[in-house]
Amino acid sequence: MLMSNVFYKLIVVCMVIVFVLPFLVLLVWSFSQSWPSNALFPNELGLRGWTYIFSPHSKVLSSLGLSLLISLLVTGIAMLICIPAGKALGIYDFAGKNIVEILVLAPIIIPTITVGMGIHIVFIKYGLADTVVGVILIQLTVVLPYGIRIFASIYKALGTKWEEQAKVLKADFWQSFRYVTLPFLYPGIVSAGILMFNVSFSQYFLTFLIGGGKVVTLPVLLFPFVNSGDRVVASGLSLIFILSSLVLMIIIEKTVSNRVEQTEFYYL
Amino acid sequence: MPDIVLNDLTKIYKDVPALDSISMEVADGEFMVLVGHSGCGKTTLLRLLSGLIQPDRGSIRIAGNDVTCVKAEKRDVVLVFQESLLFPHLTVEDNIAFGLKMQGCSQKKRKQKAQELLKLMQLPDIGRRYPAQLSGGQQQRVALARALALEPKVMLLDEPLANLDPRLRDDLRELIVKLHKKFRMTTIMVTHDQNEAMVMADRIAVLMDGKLLQIDKPYDIYNKPTSRDVAALFGQCNFITGYLEDGVFDTNGYRFTVSALKKPGRVEACIRTEHIKLVRPEKNMPTGVVEDKKYVGGQSLFKVNIGSLSILAKANNFDFYTGMKVGLRIDWSQVFFSSLESGK
Numbered sequence: 001m002l003m004s005n006v007f008y009k010l011i012v013v014c015m016v017i018v019f020v021l022p023f024l025v026l027l028v029w030s031f032s033q034s035w036p037s038n039a040l041f042p043n044e045l046g047l048r049g050w051t052y053i054f055s056p057h058s059k060v061l062s063s064l065g066l067s068l069l070i071s072l073l074v075t076g077i078a079m080l081i082c083i084p085a086g087k088a089l090g091i092y093d094f095a096g097k098n099i100v101e102i103l104v105l106a107p108i109i110i111p112t113i114t115v116g117m118g119i120h121i122v123f124i125k126y127g128l129a130d131t132v133v134g135v136i137l138i139q140l141t142v143v144l145p146y147g148i149r150i151f152a153s154i155y156k157a158l159g160t161k162w163e164e165q166a167k168v169l170k171a172d173f174w175q176s177f178r179y180v181t182l183p184f185l186y187p188g189i190v191s192a193g194i195l196m197f198n199v200s201f202s203q204y205f206l207t208f209l210i211g212g213g214k215v216v217t218l219p220v221l222l223f224p225f226v227n228s229g230d231r232v233v234a235s236g237l238s239l240i241f242i243l244s245s246l247v248l249m250i251i252i253e254k255t256v257s258n259r260v261e262q263t264e265f266y267y268l
Numbered sequence: 269m270p271d272i273v274l275n276d277l278t279k280i281y282k283d284v285p286a287l288d289s290i291s292m293e294v295a296d297g298e299f300m301v302l303v304g305h306s307g308c309g310k311t312t313l314l315r316l317l318s319g320l321i322q323p324d325r326g327s328i329r330i331a332g333n334d335v336t337c338v339k340a341e342k343r344d345v346v347l348v349f350q351e352s353l354l355f356p357h358l359t360v361e362d363n364i365a366f367g368l369k370m371q372g373c374s375q376k377k378r379k380q381k382a383q384e385l386l387k388l389m390q391l392p393d394i395g396r397r398y399p400a401q402l403s404g405g406q407q408q409r410v411a412l413a414r415a416l417a418l419e420p421k422v423m424l425l426d427e428p429l430a431n432l433d434p435r436l437r438d439d440l441r442e443l444i445v446k447l448h449k450k451f452r453m454t455t456i457m458v459t460h461d462q463n464e465a466m467v468m469a470d471r472i473a474v475l476m477d478g479k480l481l482q483i484d485k486p487y488d489i490y491n492k493p494t495s496r497d498v499a500a501l502f503g504q505c506n507f508i509t510g511y512l513e514d515g516v517f518d519t520n521g522y523r524f525t526v527s528a529l530k531k532p533g534r535v536e537a538c539i540r541t542e543h544i545k546l547v548r549p550e551k552n553m554p555t556g557v558v559e560d561k562k563y564v565g566g567q568s569l570f571k572v573n574i575g576s577l578s579i580l581a582k583a584n585n586f587d588f589y590t591g592m593k594v595g596l597r598i599d600w601s602q603v604f605f606s607s608l609e610s611g612k
Contacts, residue, residue: 164320165353167340169367170418179366183357 023242029235049232053240060221064240067217068248070132070207071200074139078147078196083185085144086151091160104148107141115141116209123210130212138210139200146199147192154188194249201245218244271296271454272317272422277326279312286312288478289326297452299445301469303462303501309478310458314424317456318347330422341370346420350427352411354399360386360410361395367418385413389443405436409443416447423448425457429464441468462502466490474498496606499538504569506539506579512605520575522554526600533609543602544581546570546588549595558592572596 029035033046053060088094089101107115119138120129128134162184166176204219211220218241225234272294279287287309294300302310315321317328319340327336335343346367354363362369364385365378373381386392389409399407408428415423428444429437445468448455459465465472466486473483474497482489482498493499496507510519513532517524549555556574563569563585572579572594579596588594 161349161351161353162355164340165349165355166366166370167320168318168345168347169370169414170341171366171370172341175370179369180355183355 026235026239029231030239032232035231049236052233053236059216060218060237060240063216063218063221064244066132066215067201067219068244070136070139070215070217071197074136074143074200075193075197077136078140078143079189079193081140081144082147082151082192085148086153087155089148090152090155090158105145108145112142112205116206120209129210130214132211132215134210135207135215135217138206139203142203142206143196143199146195150188150192150195151185154185158184190253193252197248197252198245202241271298271331272456273329275327275329277313277316277323277328279309279316279321280324285478287316287323290475290478290480291326292473292480292483294454294456296454298454299448299468299470300454300456300473301465301471302456302458302473302475303465304460304475305501306460308475310460310475311426312478313475314347314426314456314458317422318345318424319343320347344421345424346415346418346422347424347426348411348415348428350430352399352404352407354402354407354410354414356399358398359395360391360397360399360402363399363410364414364417366414371418381417382413385417388416388447389413405432405440408432408440412444412447416451419451419453421453423453423455425455427458427460429459429461444468466502474501491602493538493604496536496538499604499606504541504580506537506541506544508537508539508577508579509608510535510537517600517605520577524598524600526603526605531607531609533607535605535607538604538606539579539598540602541569541580541582543599544579545597545599546572546581546583546594547597549593553595553597555593555595558588558590558594561588561590570594 028042030049031045031047032042033044033048035042052058085104089097089104116138119141123129123134123138128137158181162180163176166180171179202219203217204223207215207217208220208223211217213220218237222234222237222241225237274290274292277287277290278285290309290313302313304310312321316323319335319338319342323336327334329335330343330345354360355366358366361379361382364382365373368378368381382395383392386395389412391406391409391413394402394406394410399410402410408431412428425444429440432440441464444457457468466489469486471483472486472489474481474489476497482494484492489498490502493502499505500507508519510517511533512518512526512535515526517526517535517537519537547553554574556572556577556579558570559573559578560571561568562571564582566585567582568585568588570581570583570588572581574596581596
């Protein structure tokens with residue numbers, strides 16, 4: 001008993017070191033003025049980084065807004081596609097199902113650069129390059145496989161019996177989805193939503209390629225600072241980045257899981 | 269007046285007919301039980317009746333209307349599945365009122381109906397609980413109540429007792445019979461338990477390999493089976509082959525005078541264990557040695573060896589013992605013969 005207690009405490013300590021310490025380093029970085037590489041602590045603290053970040057000409061807040069908008073739209077649209085697609089792959093048998101399954105997974109198996117380059121040419125042709133719509137479309141292709149996988153396995157576990165039970169009790173198609181299937185999907189919506197949002201939110205390469213530098217999302221803004229070695233501003237931006245996705249995750253988790261009164265019901 | 273009329277109903281799965289040209293009628297308010305081995309098409313028939321699947325051929329009429337192509341949600345038929353399938357995110361009350369909600373009933377009316385049904389199910393205090401907090405028997409009762417809430421014209425039950433332990437099974441069986449008497453809706457129940465069928469049914473339909481073998485009152489199914497398969501399904505039988513001619517059954521060197529009216533030919537006699545009496549050996553009577561004795565409730569099942577034959581018979585526990593020489597008195601008026609001649 002005592003041994004296992006010690007063991008658990010050790011795990012917690014390790015978790016703290018692995019997850020929280022980098023956070024602290026970022027925090028200290030963002031509030032430092034200069035931090036020579038041979039010093040353990042910064043020589044001088046200051047608000048240079050944060051002043052820059054919150055000054056209007058840095059465009060940090062506007063790109064954060066754009067990032068959130070794009071990622072929320074991508075997540076929302078992806079959700080509308082994933083649920084029926086997951087149902088088709090999870091429950092029904094149709095000709096060419098295996099090929100469709102592979103095609104759906106392709107965007108995360110094939111390197112993004114291949115996908116991006118190929119689509120870029122097409123997007124230029126149709127005037128989608130350098131636009132927000134283009135960025136949303138390209139991010140959808142990367143995000144969809146995750147969601148479809150999740151919903152396919154949920155639907156596979158559910159089978160058709162619940163829908164049949166609803167039908168027998170005189171529920172039409174939408175009623176059966178709204179009152180019976182949807183509650184089963186809530187846990188999947190939470191995990192797929194968080195996953196897809198984060199994949200989209202942290203997407204740098206494809207946004208940069210298709211957006212052509214004109215669609216400035218937070219990662220696109222962050223990258224030059226990391227590259228040029230301005231650690232102070234980069235750390236501040238990273239913190240904003242982490243916090244905004246964390247807050248969103250908590251909001252999704254809270255709003256959706258409140259609807260599922262039975263926690264033991266998370267078996268899917 | 270017949271309530272359900274099935275005509276030439278056929279359903280084919282992957283080139284194999286799950287149901288092969290079923291035609292039958294179920295009377296208004298009747299309790300019909302479908303019996304057969306697993307995979308004989310019982311469940312397929314219920315799913316066709318409920319509208320979850322469409323037949324490949326044939327028609328279904330309910331209360332005079334052709335409903336063959338009517339969707340499940342538009343039929344006045346409710347199916348209770350083998351698993352209770354209570355919606356886990358809804359309370360018991362909401363589960364029971366689910367069908368009413370789908371039809372747009374008011375909250376007040378739904379609650380009232382749910383309470384009423386819970387009382388009827390002898391579960392008055394569980395309305396606010398969730399299905400995961402109920403026992404298996406309670407879950408199945410709630411599933412029944414949920415179906416009854418819609419006051420369907422036809423009730424279909426797919427082995428509702430199969431997942432319960434014996435005592436609960438008896439209770440729920442009584443309850444189902446009671447509810448049927450009270451509401452008088454036409455009920456079709458599927459089971460693979462012949463005893464259950466015997467006790468509950470107004471009439472029994474025996475299905476085998478997708479075909480309807482016989483449809484009759486329980487008494488007639490048991491005592492006047494029309495085929496060997498039906499006889500074998502209900503009760504315990506000894507099957508003895510022999511030759512039947514002019515009221516004489518010739519088998520294994522014994523000749524019995526029987527009253528069966530059959531064309532002469534090779535036949536198989538189906539003799540139920542309870543129609544054989546074990547007695548002290550007498551002349552002109554098959555005699556053998558008791559080889560085995562098994563207690564089955566109030567009586568014992570004796571295995572008697574007569575020459576190359578092994579015969580099972582029921583008798584009182586203490587009258588006979590293993591190794592004893594006994595005679596068999598067979599009640600030939602109760603024996604069922606089926607012809608073994610090809611092209612019968």
